[in-house]
Amino acid sequence: MSDLSTSNNQLSASVVAEEKRLLNTRLGLLAPGILTIFFVGIMPLSVVLIYSFLEPGDFGGVSWVVSFDAYVQLLFEEDIFDETLSFTTDYLEIFFRSVSLGLFTTIACLLVGFPTAYFIATQPPARRNAWLFLITIPFWTNLLIRTYAMLLILRDQGIINLGLIEIGLIDRPIPMLYTDFAVCLGLVYAYLPFMVLPIFASLEKLDFRLVEASYDLYATRFKVLKRIIVPLAKPGIAAGCILVMIPSLGAFITPALLGGGKSLMIGNLIELQFGQARNWPFGSAIALVLMVLVMLSLMAYLRYGQKKGVPGHG
Amino acid sequence: MVDVTAAARKKVKDIDLKHQPGFSQIAWFCIAVLYAPIAVLVLFSFNENRSVTIWTQFSLDWYVKAWNNEGIQHAALVSLEVALVAMLLSTIMATMAALVTTRTAPYRGMNVAVAVINQPLMVPEVVTAVATLIFFAIIKQLTGISGIGYLIAAHTAFCVPFAYMPIRARLEDMDLSLEQAAADLYAPPFKVFRRVTLPLLMPGILAGAMLAFIVSLDDVIITLFVAGPGETTLPLYILGQIRRGVTPEINAVSTVFVGISVVLVSFIFLSGKDKK
Numbered sequence: 001m002s003d004l005s006t007s008n009n010q011l012s013a014s015v016v017a018e019e020k021r022l023l024n025t026r027l028g029l030l031a032p033g034i035l036t037i038f039f040v041g042i043m044p045l046s047v048v049l050i051y052s053f054l055e056p057g058d059f060g061g062v063s064w065v066v067s068f069d070a071y072v073q074l075l076f077e078e079d080i081f082d083e084t085l086s087f088t089t090d091y092l093e094i095f096f097r098s099v100s101l102g103l104f105t106t107i108a109c110l111l112v113g114f115p116t117a118y119f120i121a122t123q124p125p126a127r128r129n130a131w132l133f134l135i136t137i138p139f140w141t142n143l144l145i146r147t148y149a150m151l152l153i154l155r156d157q158g159i160i161n162l163g164l165i166e167i168g169l170i171d172r173p174i175p176m177l178y179t180d181f182a183v184c185l186g187l188v189y190a191y192l193p194f195m196v197l198p199i200f201a202s203l204e205k206l207d208f209r210l211v212e213a214s215y216d217l218y219a220t221r222f223k224v225l226k227r228i229i230v231p232l233a234k235p236g237i238a239a240g241c242i243l244v245m246i247p248s249l250g251a252f253i254t255p256a257l258l259g260g261g262k263s264l265m266i267g268n269l270i271e272l273q274f275g276q277a278r279n280w281p282f283g284s285a286i287a288l289v290l291m292v293l294v295m296l297s298l299m300a301y302l303r304y305g306q307k308k309g310v311p312g313h314g
Numbered sequence: 315m316v317d318v319t320a321a322a323r324k325k326v327k328d329i330d331l332k333h334q335p336g337f338s339q340i341a342w343f344c345i346a347v348l349y350a351p352i353a354v355l356v357l358f359s360f361n362e363n364r365s366v367t368i369w370t371q372f373s374l375d376w377y378v379k380a381w382n383n384e385g386i387q388h389a390a391l392v393s394l395e396v397a398l399v400a401m402l403l404s405t406i407m408a409t410m411a412a413l414v415t416t417r418t419a420p421y422r423g424m425n426v427a428v429a430v431i432n433q434p435l436m437v438p439e440v441v442t443a444v445a446t447l448i449f450f451a452i453i454k455q456l457t458g459i460s461g462i463g464y465l466i467a468a469h470t471a472f473c474v475p476f477a478y479m480p481i482r483a484r485l486e487d488m489d490l491s492l493e494q495a496a497a498d499l500y501a502p503p504f505k506v507f508r509r510v511t512l513p514l515l516m517p518g519i520l521a522g523a524m525l526a527f528i529v530s531l532d533d534v535i536i537t538l539f540v541a542g543p544g545e546t547t548l549p550l551y552i553l554g555q556i557r558r559g560v561t562p563e564i565n566a567v568s569t570v571f572v573g574i575s576v577v578l579v580s581f582i583f584l585s586g587k588d589k590k
């Protein structure tokens with residue numbers, strides 16, 4: 001009896017030792033990655049939060065005085081002479097432009113991306129892989145270079161304008177660069193693969209017997225699309241939309257190259273505050289507003305997007 | 315005859331239940347949109363003329379000029395240095411983290427650990443960039459240390475989740491039976507890892523390393539904020555030149571850049587297909 005209990009004790013002791021070893025292994029292997037991201041990713045974000053409540057220093061940086069000026073500045077303009085505040089829509093306009101360009105981009109990507117993903121998903125396997133490869137390549141190609149390529153063809157001396165002049169449709173180049181249109185086109189071009197790939201992933205798993213069944217029940221092609229295919233692809237559509245919306249909201253290179261000074265987005269406004277304007281607290285405050293916008297889109301996604309779509313009845 | 319085949323084809327399409335009218339045209343349009351601008355860029359990098367719009371004659375002049383350009387040479391070396399070190403560090407960290415976050419019953423803190431690893435993907439890059447700028451400015455002021463280490467640290471951090479993805483995916487495809495067999499035959503844990511787990515995991519690690527390399531090589535925004543003087547990477551150099559004006563020299567450098575990405579991605583794509 002006593003033998004049994006000692007061996008039991010030994011057993012539990014060795015189990016405890018084993019668990020401790022496992023814990024140490026886990027901690028040891030996780031530590032380098034977690035610590036790096038904590039110090040270079042998470043800590044800096046909390047510093048941004050602190051900085052947004054300080055006053056700007058004279059030559060960049062901050063002076064350690066608590067103030068809410070950075071947030072007030074988002075909505076109000078201070079008169080240089082009598083220091084009274086008046087409501088201004090300058091920055092609201094840029095926020096509004098960013099959100100609406102983001103939405104336009106998402107919708108355009110969806111309209112082109114869904115049919116493309118569906119087409120790829122219905123191809124025979126060999127051809128399907130070739131198509132996926134073609135969509136993946138731009139996904140991993142340098143965004144700056146792709147945006148520059150877009151700039152090349154949209155310019156006044158670009159291939160589109162020169163081509164149209166050559167065939168006599170127009171006699172003067174249509175100014176396309178430095179407009180909201182150019183930025184939106186650039187964003188669609190940049191993030192289209194983000195829409196196609198997740199929609200493809202959910203359409204790939206689609207059970208086409210459901211499509212057959214609905215045709216048997218005299219559904220039209222459009223009805224099958226609307227009632228069967230789209231609802232079943234909903235998780236992919238939601239993932240694609242969020243993957244396009246988030247980087248569009250925070251876009252920097254695309255509006256910087258294609259929008260110029262005329263079509264600023266939030267990303268450029270932030271950069272301005274850390275560059276020419278030298279107002280770090282204001283830049284921090286804008287960065288946090290951008291974070292909030294991104295969080296809101298993510299929450300909308302978690303709320304509505306992840307529910308599994310169920311084909312409607314009736 | 316032509317009419318007959320066209321009619322027959324139409325009939326086949328009517329029978330093909332998966333078909334939706336217009337979708338194939340949209341798919342081709344999608345490919346055209348994705349590739350046309352890059353095609354123009356590549357084409358005009360071989361143009362003899364200075365113009366980036368009017369084709370005159372084939373020439374490699376701009377490649378020679380770019381190759382001999384000291385600014386480009388220096389930028390390319392900085393880019394390579396940063397990308398190689400960041401790739402190495404992030405791949406090691408990602409492999410270690412993936413080993414203890416897959417093929418195990420969920421334990422306390424595991425989801426938090428995975429969330430932290432994916433954190434760089436959740437925050438807009440421009441926000442990470444300014445946050446890192448501020449934070450590094452404070453550290454530089456406190457310690458007085460400067461140098462390329464900051465840039466490498468920033469790159470390593472955002473490369474970790476990219477390296478982590480394929481390694482984790484590969485691990486989840488491997489079952490534990492081989493490792494358990496090795497342990498049954500009295501192999502000590504490290505030997506099991508070195509002789510069984512690591513060789514099986516290698517394709518995932520290679521894919522992860524290549525993704526990390528591409529992501530680091532391509533980065534513009536974080537580098538723009540964090541890089542100090544003399545730390546101009548190739549994308550920063552290209553950005554500076556674009557802001558000054560369009561030159562075929564930049565087209566040549568860009569074409570080489572695109573070429574590198576295409577080769578690496580093809581490699582990842584093909585190696586990923588083998589295992590299925």
